[in-house]
Amino acid sequence: VCVILHLHFNDFKTNLGQEGHEWPTVTCPFLVSQQTITPIDDTRHLLVSGYMDQRVKGLDVRIISIFNKNTTHPMHCLFCCAGSLSTSTPASILPHPEDFGFAYVTTDVMCHIPQDCNATHVTVLTEPFTQNPTKPSNHTWLPLRNRNKHLSDQEKLKFNFTVCISSLFGDYDNVLQFVQTLEMYRLLGVDRVVIYKTSCSRNFDRALQIYSQEGFLEVVPWPIDKYLNPSPGWLFSRSGGDVHYFGQMTTLNECIYRNMERSRYVLLNDMDEIIMPYQHNNLMSLMDALQTQHPETGVFLIENQIFSKTIFEPSRRFHLPQWEGVPGVNILEHIHKEKPNGKVSYLYKIIIQPRMVEQTSVHRVIKAFSSKVLVPLDVCGIIHVRDSFRGPDYKNFQMDKRLWDFQELLIPRVDEVLKKVGLLNETGRAEE
Structure with a gap:
């Protein structure tokens, strides 16, 4: 058009x-x-x-x-x-x-x-x-x-934190984890989430519409499949296709420039990841501390931590009846994360000051106008609930209940959104 x-x-x-x-x-x-x-x-x-x-x-x-x-x-x-x-x-x-x-x-x-x-x-x-x-x-x-050269930095920046989620495609239907993740980001102080959408399920699309109407979410249409044969994988030799992972590299870079004059920080991560501070209650406090320690740094690498989605917390205290019929993963039930073993090299996701970055990849910044720093895991890490690389043996995991610190505020927020989406009825039960 x-x-x-x-x-x-x-x-x-x-x-x-x-x-x-x-x-x-x-x-x-x-x-x-x-x-x-x-x-x-x-x-x-x-x-x-x-x-x-x-x-x-x-x-x-x-x-x-x-x-x-x-x-x-x-x-x-x-x-x-x-x-x-x-x-x-x-x-x-x-x-x-x-x-x-x-x-x-x-x-x-x-x-x-x-x-x-x-x-x-x-x-x-x-x-x-x-x-x-x-x-x-x-x-x-x-x-x-980005033509407003005459504006001061304070006039340009509408947001402190924007999260960029690079690709949404296929019949993606992980509604529960998506709503939990966005509500967690709200609690942590994120102002805006940007998602590049090719396709998703009907339930998931309703959730996108709710957040878009509230102004918290910006959905960027990404019809890459109309022009190329996009690969659902990251490596041509394994997946074939024309372009890496539905053009993920392009959307991440586009999101940086889209937010360069409106957001102080940009977080580059995936749909099933939460960048979580461990010594601070919100992201602004975390970044204030990090910038004080590293005043010339505009790139902060956050290490991935994989939480097994097949191992459930034994007491099942967060196996909530109202969420049983909602499609997706309940991240509150998965608190077992892989122990470091020195053999697996975990990848990083990134918090950046967008005006200090020229080009990025998925797990590293390619060109920047500043230094970078690796943030210690006891300060900040990624809660990534997914299939584990280790298998079901408990000795390969350690418990991490950091998400539970937010459960009193998180659960009612998630319920409210799911009602708006139409997946919970007025009594708080999942719709049949």
Whole structure:
């Protein structure tokens, strides 16, 4: 879907001096993309979103994209300058270094804005463009975001914490764990959650709608399956397909730039993970302490802790009858986490200051304008309820009841949301 604005010409102007006859100035011929994925004409490449980004010397704009690494040719950027077309400028194509063997890779298209151009929109071309009113452009344009350079940091930042969840696809139906996770993040001080949605179950979609209506959740449509054959796995040799894990690398990077001028911190993690402080009651207190200790740091690595979803807490005190018919995992019942054994190298998820990061991968930041620090597990860790790598033997696990510290506030909040979704009736029982 595109918004189509009319093409019109300014009055023909003639300069009688040394410049001689001039072409009329052409206003921007808008076909403005309303999609999160926009193909580049005559290529196998996809544009996602354009951002002002002047942190790299000599470049002004970064376009988050997905390029086919097997087809390369020069590219050019064309700008709409507050209503008038610019001439095109050469684009720098910067593929991200991690593609996991897939043909399509997250790519930054970097552009320089021509002098005296107050750029509002950008498009990418395979040929240089010279303004000519007899041959108007019909390319699809992206709006340029993060243009509020005149605002102070305090004026820009609406949120302290935003959580980015990179991919939602398939018939995903883990409603109970999702609601528990979002309510836990609310208790921990998160202001906004962003999810990139390809597809999910009907129950799950109702939960998304409830949180979206409340303003806590931003759902970004992600129709990657309309353009590519996305892989449900992370490695091409195992899963096949065109692009890693439904384009997860692209959405994580897009989410950083989407929130660069509105959130002090961005948390990059998955649907079934909670970044949990252990010595503080909320994330703001945690980050205040960490930033005091590491004032020049903008990247904080949080170690994963796997809680087995097949081992249940013996007393079953949180096996609540009202949740029995709700699809999904009850994280309060799973408090057995894998003991470190020195053989398994656990991966990290990340808390960042978005303006200090240029490119990220899933478990590490690729390019940053600051140092990074590994946060000790007794300060902060990830509660990740999933299938364990260890098997059912209790000696491989240790108990961690940190979630129970929040149960008095968490349970009634979860019940209230599940009622709104239609999975609990007014008596607090699960709907049949």
